[in-house]
Amino acid sequence: MPASQFPIVDGFYSVAPWSAEDTVNWLPVPAESAGARTQFKLRTPPGLKLFATIDSGPIRGWVNVNGTAYVVSNRSLYKMASDGTATKLGTVPGTGLVSMTYGLADTGYQVVVVNGTVGYLYDSGAKTFKRISDSAFPGGSVIDYINGYFIGIEPSKRYFFISTAGDAATYDSTDRFQAEGAPDRLVTLKVFNNEVWLFGQRTIEVWGATGDSTAKFARQNNTVLDVGCASANGVAKVDNGIFWLGDDGSIYRNNGYGQQRISNDGIEQAISGCAWSSAVAFSWSSKGHKVVYWSFPDGQTFGYDCWTQKWHRRQTFGLERWRIQNSLYWNGQWLVGDITSGNIYTLDWDTYSENGKPLISSRTSGVIQADGDYLTVDGVELYFDTGHAGSTVAQWLATESGDWLVTEDGDYLLVSGSDTAEATVQLSYSDDWGRNFTNIRYADLGAIGEYRKRVRFHRMGRTRGRIYRIQVSSPCQHDLLGGTINITR
Incomplete structure (x- = not known):
């Protein structure tokens, strides 16, 4: 099924359990031309x-x-x-x-x-x-x-x-x-x-x-x-x-x-x-x-x-x-x-960063649903301004089981303790209207010059209604431009 627009970019509007939308350490920016890739983006703040x-x-x-x-x-x-x-x-x-x-x-x-x-x-x-x-x-x-x-x-x-x-x-x-x-x-x-x-x-x-x-x-x-x-x-x-x-x-x-x-x-x-x-x-x-x-x-x-x-x-x-x-x-x-x-x-x-401490950007989406019917989510792709992470950028990702993680594309990702660390994005989701979220999945935003890096997540199962949470903790530019979602009913 063709991918549809993923309504991930917006501001703060959290009224549980009706809505859980939250935007932290990102600035919503509107497109002022019809030729932009998306109508809004989230800009990395100063x-x-x-x-x-x-x-x-x-x-x-x-x-x-x-x-x-x-x-x-x-x-x-x-x-x-x-x-x-x-x-x-x-x-x-x-x-x-x-x-x-x-x-x-x-x-x-x-x-x-x-x-x-x-x-x-x-x-x-x-x-x-x-x-x-x-x-x-x-x-x-x-x-x-x-x-x-x-x-x-x-x-x-x-x-x-x-x-x-x-x-x-x-x-x-x-x-x-x-x-x-x-x-x-x-x-x-x-x-x-x-x-x-x-x-x-x-x-x-x-x-x-x-x-x-x-x-x-x-x-x-x-x-x-x-x-x-x-x-x-x-x-x-x-x-x-x-x-x-x-x-x-x-x-x-x-x-x-x-x-x-x-x-x-x-x-x-x-x-x-x-x-x-x-x-x-x-x-x-x-x-x-x-x-x-x-x-x-x-x-x-x-x-x-x-x-x-x-x-x-x-x-x-x-x-x-x-x-x-x-x-x-x-x-x-x-x-x-x-x-x-x-x-x-x-x-x-x-x-x-904030005087050397992490500046963690987070976005919790609106609800993805289909009038109570089950949806099967085959994949999500996020449009980031990629290719800004230098090879010596330090990473601030909280992990409970060691330094090595695996991205959605099967690559090893070292998030601390190495000069080869890359910028990372974390994704989790909630099927109970924002009360609980799944374990985090990881993808990387690409090293310097990887401007065509795709940020994708696969095989997310079925849901009657879902909220996504995206977090970026890497000290580099990480504008979020939008995304697409593949769903079947």
Whole structure:
């Protein structure tokens, strides 16, 4: 029987036992021409290349100040040079994430850091670091900058405040404002399109500068969104939009002054048991991808790509989540910060590991079925971008019975301990809707130059409904373009 298209490539949509689709450490990419081999492919994501190590970490926050990077690692603020070396500027107590922003001063820049209770100011012109001591400064849980004003939310989150114009060190106790649409507490704020988005527990308001010397800010167009925000660190900006984790467990982006749900049922079920208030959002963009990630310390890390509107996961070897919790575009590269150390990495397309640890890509397919009838699966062929594994590439395959394995084509495959190791793909399947999977079968992706290498699996028996899982753990490019399946009824 002729082979038919194997619908293996897609994003995350796991709603057991209805669907088990999962995409980990791969990026769904659509074909933008009718001449492509398949309509979608899964692109190998950028790995983590160590750029610098600053203090003992974690990386709590950072800001790009017109080409100069300021980083809070462990309990200190550092100025980072282009080669990754860092100069300590002062102490920022605490262990949690900080909020940072900057504004132009007479002789340089004012860099402000708030740690949830108090604020600190570094003046790049005067080269001074100090705690903000003005009696009218209430402390800060978050800080941003708009129209010459530093704007923040005070620690108990009852109101937001602004500095005097052009000076992060001085404040007026009358320049304090409360959200008007509902009596809920504020969660966080973001300056977006020269407006202030105030995220409350149950509602969101948009404020802007009035130009009035007395009432300097006011609500824009009586805007009140009837959805709240679940996490102070769960808001991000990318793709000319603002994204947040809602108080109802859905994830949203703005649609003008409204909200648009972008999460699906699978995402919402996956995060339903997590502590939403601990979620951290950050963004990254490259090669057309504009991705917002939400990472849950007690769960997983989910990414939404604005280009494809598909979801995927990032996962670090040995963890449920990704080891990254923030990002910064600086000096022509994307930097990301570690959750447990002072390591700063570049997201690098030519790196196929995470600082030397395996970057394992995994795809769990949709269901192959025929209205309850039995299907006989004679074979599966996967279309990979083959021929990228060098002869000295190390392999990371967990095996319980020695190093030697045999591929589907009958070749011996050495997965560790030799200079002749090859790139490998693992395949297993489930006939009970994703609850249990078979033993792993292996095939290789070809050494350098084997661009026509075929990745095939044979004789898979009968099923009423089947889900396939594909994993690649080899540190080389391993784009998955699709595949075919031979079945008879």
